[in-house]
Amino acid sequence: MNVITRSPAPHVVIVGGGGTGGALACDLALRGVRVTLVERGEITSGTTGRHHGLLHSGARYAVNDAESAVECIEENMLLRRVAPGSFEENDGLFVGIDDEDMAYGEKLFAACGETGIPARWLSPAEALRLEPNLNPALKGAIRVPDATFDAMRLPLRWFATAKAHGAVIHPFCEVTAFAQHDRCVTGVRGRDHRTGKEFEIGADLVVNAGGPWGEKIAAMAGVDVPIQPSPGVLLALRGRLCNMVINRMHKSGDGDIVVPQRALSVVGTSSWVVEDPDDLGVPEDHVQRMYEEGAKLIPMVRSAPFRQAWSAARPLIGARGASTGRELSRTFKCFDHREQDGVEGFVTISGGKGTTARAMAETTANVVCQKLGVDVPCRTRDTILLPHTAYYAA
Ligand SMILES: Cc1cc2nc3c(=O)[nH]c(=O)nc-3n(C[C@H](O)[C@H](O)[C@H](O)COP(=O)(O)OP(=O)(O)OC[C@H]3O[C@@H](n4cnc5c(N)ncnc54)[C@H](O)[C@@H]3O)c2cc1C
Structure with missing residues (x-):
């Protein structure tokens, strides 16, 4: 044998x-x-x-970091198939508040096309119909397939x-x-x-x-x-101030994302660099920036009850x-x-x-x-x- x-x-x-x-x-x-x-x-x-x-559509990176944008949209679509039930398929809006944002929006819309991210312009009235708590002075919005998990x-x-x-x-x-x-x-x-x-x-x-x-x-x-540890601060507020992921229509900056998470709204984030990922802290001025910048997107950010603020470090190459x-x-x-x-x-x-x-x-x-x-x-x-x-x- x-x-x-x-x-x-x-x-x-x-x-x-x-x-x-x-x-x-x-x-x-x-x-x-x-x-x-x-x-x-x-x-x-x-x-x-x-x-x-935030299940990124990649739009946040489309203008300046196309490689990452493509990775995000491919995984965004794939994960919805292999992890059914894990996502609130709520989409995201990039919201333009001023003329500078709207000029960036043109670049963003073109870059979404180049990186394969489905994107659609919305008028202020259309955006406000979807998200009534948005800054009523908004000038326009772009809808993309962001999601929450x-x-x-x-x-x-x-x-x-x-x-x-x-x-x-x-x-x-x-x-x-x-x-x-x-x-x-x-x-x-x-x-x-x-x-x-x-x-x-x-x-x-x-x-x-x-x-x-x-x-x-x-x-x-x-x-x-x-590897460069790069922390950011996040601020959780009580109540859902939005049902979609709300992003500012500009180059990534502080406090320019609001993500609805169950009965909370999470405003983020900031970015700095540290030597030691175990020693981050939660700088108070960063928390204040989350309020200030977040309120430009959704004014109710300023008065919503505080739930928690924390930080975490990105492992950037x-x-x-x-x-x-x-x-x-x-x-x-x-x-x-x-x-x-x-x-x-x-x-x-x-x-x-x-x-x-x-x-x-x-x-x-x-x-x-x-x-x-x-x-x-x-x-x-x-x-x-x-x-x-x-x-x-x-
Ligand atoms: C503020 C902020 C917001 C972000 N928001 C998003 C978002 O909305 N959507 C998104 O897609 N991405 C987001 N990211 C990025 C995302 O969080 C990270 O890319 C991802 O979590 C990194 O995962 P990881 O497994 O590589 O690292 P980690 O989750 O940090 O895992 C590494 C693990 O190694 C362990 N470890 C360390 N040393 C040892 C040791 N000696 N022995 C054993 N274990 C050890 C640690 O305890 C840790 O659990 C965000 C990042 C930050 C900082």
């Missing part, structure tokens, strides 16, 4: 349990790779669980689906060092904060999906990645030294540290948006699978994700 022995599937450890790590765990697990994900806090407790929850629940669907395909998820496990042999990463070491015990997990390859902490994590492996972070692209990049730094078995993914987590995962999984000799195509383009509640099922 011939005995066929199969070598076990390769094992990948992912460091970081945000949307990017979750989508990657899902992608790799669906390709038959053994996956272990370690996250230092609760799943989605980094930037992922703290963003607006729950910043934690959508990523939980990646984690749930990953788990159902064998991925092992360890929250509260912080990586503090890498196991290395001859400039090859062979695993991770760290501490389980629930038990206080140290752990070591061996791997054929380790992916750094640490978001704004990605540079710190890479440094533990002795490599440098150009770019060398340190940016002035505010707004000048850096919102696209993403996957770094194979063998090619970059001569360190084998180690890959970093960073940049992007919550909206583009799946695309980031696909790009990274392609690199990982090519390195590990796994010849299985990506399945996350057409696999319907499990509901977020399945993550907590035994």
Whole structure:
């Protein structure tokens, strides 16, 4: 009798349990790779669980950052198919308040056409019919397919689906060092904060999906990645001041988005740069700017009851030294540290948006699978994700 022995599937450890790590765990697990994900806090407790929850149409980036705009509109359409029920399909308006905005609107409308974002001009009366709380002095609006989602629940669907395909998820496990042999990463070491015990997990390859902490994590492996943590402040007000996503029709600036989230309205955001993503603060003058700028779009922003203000850091690709972070692209990049730094078995993914987590995962999984000799195509383009509640099922 011939005995066929199969070598076990390769094992990948992912460091970081945000949307990017979750989508990657899902992608790799669906390709038959053994996956272990370690996250230092609760799943989605980094930037992922703290963003607006805006499913970008890409229009915000269409004029100045076309690559990111195309990524957003492609994922926007795809995610509605694979994560049904996760989106409030409310669309968005870019609202022009003055002549400068209207001149920008011409550029925005043309750029939407060039990047494949469906866009339609609305008269002031049409916009006010859709959103009666808008600034009545508005001069015009452009309607685009923005949408709203729950910043934690959508990523939980990646984690749930990953788990159902064998991925092992360890929250509260912080990586503090890498196991290395001859400039090859062979695993991770760290501490389980629930038990206080140290752990070591061996791997054929380790992916750094640490978001704004990605540079710190890479440094533990002795490599440098150009990640610029760039925080922004968000302000949640009680009550739904709008039902669509409201954006100012101008180059991205402070307080120029209002996102309806359940019974709240979230005004965002600002942008600055920091050295340490654990030390952000919530500058009071930024909160005040959210009120001032947000009220230019929807005057009721000024008087709506305060619910909460917080900050989170974007993991932008770019060398340190940016002035505010707004000048850096919102696209993403996957770094194979063998090619970059001569360190084998180690890959970093960073940049992007919550909206583009799946695309980031696909790009990274392609690199990982090519390195590990796994010849299985990506399945996350057409696999319907499990509901977020399945993550907590035994
Ligand atoms: C203010 C603001 C508003 C935004 N609004 C939107 C929006 O509306 N729509 C949108 O699409 N995008 C938005 N974004 C962008 C989006 O939030 C991020 O691109 C995305 O959340 C990044 O996800 P991530 O998984 O890469 O990083 P993270 O979510 O930060 O995940 C990285 C994880 O790594 C963990 N970690 C760090 N160090 C270690 C370690 N040593 N060991 C183990 N784990 C570790 C962290 O705890 C963290 O959970 C916004 C960003 C900001 C800052």
